[in-house]
Amino acid sequence: MDDEAVSNLSRDSLRVQKYVAVLGISLMAIKFIAWMMTGSVSILTDAMESIVNVVAALIGLYALYLSSRPRDADHPFGHGKVELISSSVEGVMIIVAGAMILFQAIPRFFYPEPIDSLDLGLLLVAISAFANYVAGRYAIHRGKANRSVALVASGKHLCSDTYSSIGIILGLCLMMVFSNMGYDVLWLDPLIASVFGVFIMVTGSKVVKGSMDGVMDRIDEQTVERAIGIINSKRHDHWIDIHNLRVIKYGPTLHMELHIILPMDMTMEEQAMEFTELKDAIIAEFGEYVDLMIMGESCEHCMCRYCKAVCENRAEPFESLIEWDIDTVTDETEDHSEHHF
Secondary structure, eight states: OOHHHHHHHHHHHHHHHHHHHHHHHHHHHHHHHHHHHHOOHHHHHHHHHHHHHHHHHHHHHHHHHHHTSOOOSSOTTOSTTHHHHHHHHHHHHHHHHHHHHHHHHHHHHHSOOOOOSHHHHHHHHHHHHHHHHHHHHHHHHHHHHTTOHHHHHHHHHHHHHHHHHHHHHHHHHHHHHHHHTTOOOTTHHHHHHHHHHHHHHHHHHHHHHHHHHHHTTOOOHHHHHHHHHHHHHTOOTTOOEEEEEEEEEETTEEEEEEEEEEOTTOOHHHHHHHHHHHHHHHHHHHOSOEEEEEEEEEOOGGGGGGOOSOOTTOOSOOOOOOOOOHHHHTOOSSOOGGGTO
C-alpha cells in the first residue's frame, strides 16, 4: 500500500468537499431569499434543509481533513474511520431537518397563509436544485472513486435535497395553476412540505444505517465478490483453497486478509512467489490502495482430492477443485470443502 497515493485520494476528496461547502452556503442564501419573497412554507422547508446541508458539509470537510492525515504510531490504520462518524452525524442531521420541516408544515394545515411572487421564487429554487444535483452527482462520483464514505454521503445529501426541491417545485406549480383557476388550494403548500419532510427523514435513516454498517465492519459483499472473481480468474493449480477472507475499509484504504492452502512440499521461496502473484492480481483489480495480508497454510492429505498440483506426497487421486464463493471464501475454518461435495 502506497501511503502517498492514499494521501492523494484523501486530498482530492477534501478539495471536492470544499466546493460542496461553498456551494451549500451560496444556495442556502438563494433559498432564503426565495422564501422571503413568497412566504411559502414549502420553500422554507427547502431553505431549512440547506442549513443542514451547510453544517453537514463543514463537518464532512473537517472529517476529510482528518482522514487525509497519514498513518502514525497512535493510528496505525490511518484516520479513515472518522469519515463514518461524519457520515452518521450527517444522517442524523438530515433526519432532524425532516422533523423541522414537519414542525413548520403541520400548523399551516390549520392556519394557511397567502403566497406571493411564487413564479420568481420557484425560478430561484429551480436554479438551486439544478446546481445541487450537478454537485451531488459529482461528489458521489469522486467519493466512490476515492472510496470516501463522507464525500459519498455529502453527494447523496445534495441529491436528496434536489429531489425534494423538484417535488416542491412541481407541487407549487400545480398549486399556482389551481389558484389562477380560482380554487383555494393553500392546503397544498403544507401537504407538499410534509410529504418531503418524511422523504428526507427516510433518506437520513438510510445514511445513518450505512454509516453504522461501516462502524460495525459489516461485510461488503460487492467488494468480496470482486475479490473472489479476480482470484478465480487467476487461479493456480497450487492454490488448493482460500478461506477466512476479510475486508475492512478505513477511508480510501481497503485492509484485506486471507488464508491460502498450498501444497505441503512447497518451499518458503515458492510460497512467497505464489503470494506475490496473488497479491499482484488483487492490486490490479482494486488499485494500490490495498493493504493485503496473506497467511499461508500447508495442505493435509485429506485435501489431495481437491488439488491438481503434481506432488510426491499425494495420498488420493484428484477429483474436483473446490468452488470458491462468498460462503466458502469468508469461512474461518481451514477445511470447508464439504460445503461443495
